[in-house]
Amino acid sequence: MAASIALVDDDRNILTSVSIAMQAEGYVTRVYSDSEAALQAIVDNPPDLGIFDIKMPKMDGLELLRRVREKSNLPVIFLTSKDEELDEALGLAMGADDYIKKPFSQRLLIARVKSILRRLELTRDANQDQEVEGMEPLVRGELNMDPARHVVTWKGDNVTLTVTEFMILETLANRPGVVKSRNQLMDAAYQDDVYVDDRTIDSHIKRLRRKFREVDPDFDAIDTLYGAGYRYTE
Incomplete structure (x- = not known):
């Protein structure tokens, strides 16, 4: 079964481009421009991995991660701007698995997604054997x-x-x-x-x-x- 990825960003252009790139690699994507709606969907139906923007209205990526972490250990990659070094550090301290600075190459993001999902798959295989x-x-x-x-x-x-x-x-x-x-x-x-x-x-x-x-x-x-x-x- 293809891995599912939740994309959360208030920039619809980024959502579209990242979703297309991930689908081309065989992943199933779920896109959300509203972080509050994303939280409910992720809790109700957890994906295999989340890609969250940090700066979002209503609920930023840091708060979204904190609330997701109350329910699961979902691996998360943060998307950050160049001037958000403090937020990057906070995100990692809160449990994000990685971060990528904007603007970023799709190739880099895909490589990091594959790396995290591969390690998760090895862990799941080992749990069965x-x-x-x-x-x-x-x-x-x-x-x-x-x-x-x-x-x-x-x-x-x-x-x-x-x-x-x-x-x-x-x-x-x-x-x-x-x-x-x-x-x-x-x-x-x-x-x-x-x-x-x-x-x-x-x-x-x-x-x-x-x-x-x-x-x-x-x-x-x-x-x-x-x-x-x-x-x-x-």
């Missing part, structure tokens, strides 16, 4: 990661992560003590040579720490090595 090679649970100290079920716990408490967050943490935890550069983390979390800048990886790391500190204020298992990258310590 618990014997998938390389999907055994990963235990590092108080951390327990189950790739087959996309479940993460810290000291027995569940920590809800997006697909991108999971991939980054898994890359770090696979080799405790080994420093991973931002480029290595990008390669692990983003495929198809999709360009992601350093600040995106930094934002994901900050969000990982925040989520773990919500269940354990003393969490300090992810170290920053300035100028080098990040490492997981048991």
